[in-house]
Amino acid sequence: MGRAADLPGAAHLVLAGNVVHLDPAPVVFKGMLEGWSRQQRTRFLKWEGTIKPRLSLVRRFAEFTNQYPWEWEPAEVEAFFDHLRSKNPNLTVSTGRQYQNGLRMFMDFITDARYGWLATCLEQFGRVPAQILHEWNSVSHVAEFEGQPGRRPLTYEEVQSLFDAADARVDDKRARGRKGALTAMRDSALLKAFYAFGLRRQEMVGLDLADLRHNPKTPDFGQYGALFVRFGKSSNGSPPKRRTVFTVPEMDWIVDVLDHYVTEVRPRFDVGQHPAFWVTERRGRLSKRGANEAFETARQAAGLPEELDLHSLRHSMITHLVEFDYPERFVQDQAGHKVAATTAIYTGVSDEYRNRLLKSKLTARHAELWEKP
Known part of the structure; x- marks a missing residue:
């Protein structure tokens, strides 16, 4: 099959040369995983969010089959996903697709002759690995939205109820003289900021005080005219994407909320020179779990x-x-979406809005007909 290229993750760069193993199978499999890890790290993919879960999935599949990759066949992967769905009937299509893509990429890696794993397997075991996922045993991408159907926008009434509950928690902690009133005040401001700016979790907890921005078009908002997001969602090994999210007039109430948090609440956490915007009672940055x-x-x-x-x-x-x-386009930019189709998936306008839009169109249409001679 020819000599493998000196690519990150190639078999001859991972496996120790001139070493004879009594049981070479686990050594080669471990080398495959290490090689795939190197190849992904070279592409600047994230360890925690991407590489580590993929390696864990492959190990999980190997444990299920009790076989090595050069022994796998399509029947094994079909049995694996049937097992997953039987154990978890609520397994989403998007999660299933993610798992299948992970296994497919691993098989693509070890069946690429440039990395030398085919030659290694043939020499050691007399057989080679082959792709086990194809169009007949993979999830078909037929819908834009594959997430949980129950996830939806909150109505205006639900948003208000959520905020009222958060504020009531502050009042309850104060009235009882119980510890936690300060944290409750922070959480109330946090939830209101999540709604007013529509940030992702990592974007919100990654904010620093220095990310507050003035907007010359809305001078009345002061330093809360916009937020500079530095930890936007990245893709394909790229660094986090940056954008500025403006405070819109309909959400101008968030200015007072943030000002009260910055001037009255945050200083009481006694975090000194810590740059984080959202802080904890332990004088650190709030985590995504905390949010x-x-x-x-x-x-x-x-x-x-x-x-x-x-x-x-x-x-x-x-x-x-x-x-x-x-x-x-403004909504798309605020959300930080690359394409408008993604923004459309997030949108679930109310019947009231659609009726109002329909009424305005009908009114305009009738007025146009009335004005005709």
Whole structure:
């Protein structure tokens, strides 16, 4: 099959030369995983969010089959996904697709002759690995949205109920003289900021005080005219994408909320020179898990449906900007979406808005007909 190229992850660069193993199978399999890890790291993919879960998936599949990659056949992967779905009937299409893509990429890697794993397997075991996923045993991509159908934007009433529950938690902590009032005040401001700006979790908890921006078009908002997002969603090994998210007039109430947090609440955490905008009682940066817990606590107190999560506030902001009649491109830029189709998936306008739009069109149409001679 020819000598493999000196590519990151190639067999001859991973496996120790001139070493005879009593049981070469586990050594070669471990080398494949290490080689694939090197290849992905060379592409600047993230370890925690991308590489590590992919390696874990391959190991999980190998454990299920009790076989090595050069022994795998399509029947094994079909049995694996049947097993996953039987154990978890709520396994989403998007998760299934992600798993299948992970296994497919691993098989693409070890069956690429340039990396030398085909030659290694043939020499050691007398057989070679082959791609096990094809069009007949893979999820077909026939819909734009493959997430949980229960996830949706909050209605205006639900948003208000959520905020009321968060504020009530502050009042309760104060009235009882219990510890945690300061954290409750932070969480209340945090949830309102999530809705007003529609940020992702990492974008929000990654904010620093220095990311507050003046907007000359809205001088009354002061330093809260915009947020400079430095930890936007990255893709294909690229660095985090940056963007500026403006404070819109319909959300001008967030200016007072943020000002109260910055001037009255945050200093009481006594974090000194720590740059983080959202801080904890342990004098550190708030985590994504902490943000999730803030939403879950308020959601339960408000009695809102369980299928709503923190990301639903992002859906809500995008939907409500559309209902406020902002241009599609503006909404897309606020959300940080590369294509408009993604923004459309997030949008779930209300019947009230659609009826109002329909009424305005009918009124305009009738006026046009009335004016004709």
